[in-house]
Amino acid sequence: MYIEELISKAATEGIVISKRQIQKYKELGLITSKSKGLGRKGREKSRYDEKALDTLKEIIAAPKIKQKHMIYYLLWMGHPVSWVKLQQSSLDLITHVESFFKKIVKETEDSHTATIAINEIARTSIPKQGNGRPSKKKSEEILAKETEFARMALHLIHEMTNGQHMSLGTFENFFTYHGATLPENLKGSIANTLQDFSLKNMRSELYELNERDFGTLPDVISCLKEYWNELKRNMGDPDRNLAFQMLLGLLNRYYPGGFKTINIPLIQYLVLVYSFPLSNRSLLIEHLRSDETKQVVQKLCQFLSMYKSEDTEPVTG
Known part of the structure; x- marks a missing residue:
């Protein structure tokens, strides 16, 4: 859909937005589009897919995220972003x-x-x-x-x-x-x-990365979030799980905010770690989804499930 249609669909969702705002989001790499021919004045016209509307909703719903950090937030939330930006x-x-x-x-x-x-x-x-x-x-x-x-x-x-x-x-x-x-x-x-x-x-490796290299990054994030959700299912309320709170306390000493909320620095560092020279980035996905990794997560789940209550001792039986 062209920008006019995107603005119209956004309006039906209660989102009032201008062409200038959408173009600004595009320049920042927050919304992606594909060029499709030329307009009346010879300017290149862009087409946006349906995901652009979902991205707009996410941006509007996250007013506390700084503009310079928004691209990392959207990446973590599963929205397509400009790999160049x-x-x-x-x-x-x-x-x-x-x-x-x-x-x-x-x-x-x-x-x-x-x-x-x-x-x-x-x-x-x-x-x-x-x-x-x-x-x-x-x-x-x-x-x-x-x-x-x-x-x-x-x-x-x-x-x-x-x-x-x-x-x-x-x-x-x-x-x-x-x-x-x-x-x-x-x-x-x-x-x-x-x-x-x-x-x-x-820095050298980042300069060499291309669209294909960044292409598997959403898969890495998706896999990490799957494991995180599995851990949450087993440990219950993170605020009441003593073992998790001890781990969170350690993490928060070096990464204020830990994993309880969207932590932009951690997402940034994840992208940087991902950019390290790897002979085959697809191997990272294979490793994350391997039986060995799943077994490690399963054992961690079993451990955390013992500490679901507020009791000071592990729950047994």
Whole structure:
């Protein structure tokens, strides 16, 4: 349908919108169309499909989403967006992150300023305590833990910014920090993957992506949402599931808002992670839909189902 018909159909849905607004959404990549011949003045005419009306409804229903973030929101909600604009937006994000990282690297070049920065980050990152004050020994343990994490994060920023890639040692340190052990049989493949994990490589890869590369991204998102819905069915109300609340508390320390609401930064980073060099992006879909992945999700569902109530102990029997 042409723009006039889209405006008319929108009106029947109670949406008052002008040609200029629709053209603006198109320029931002929020609505896609196909060129179909020339108009009276020799200008190219665009045809919109029925999905454009659904996209308009979504935009109107999400007034709190900033304009620059809307393309990520629509992508997550399953609406078609311009891959060219998505690519440019992702490149802008890489540039912003790189600029921020370079500033940090410049301000922490010598060990003295680095130590000051690490201590300040650690001090301000300590989680707020509930009722009562922790003992001096406990406070010191918490501060030492936060200092360790801040030191690892700063080291990672220096690695990523100085044209290097994340080292296996750095990756392994983050695992160890959270009480996990990296299996020996995975270290080789992870080390190879990490060779592409740098801001420079991410930007280069983003420049090379084309429409076909972005074509499978909605499938990745759809698969992730399927698993998320399955988890919700098994754990009941997320607000009353103790195990999920513990996980959410951990995530919210680094990603405010977590998964309870649409979290734009997480969606942006998902797009960036997806843009990492992959020999065959279709393999990612195959892996997500593999029996092995389904078994992992099933086990997680079984675990979360034990914590449906407000009880402090797992529900058994």
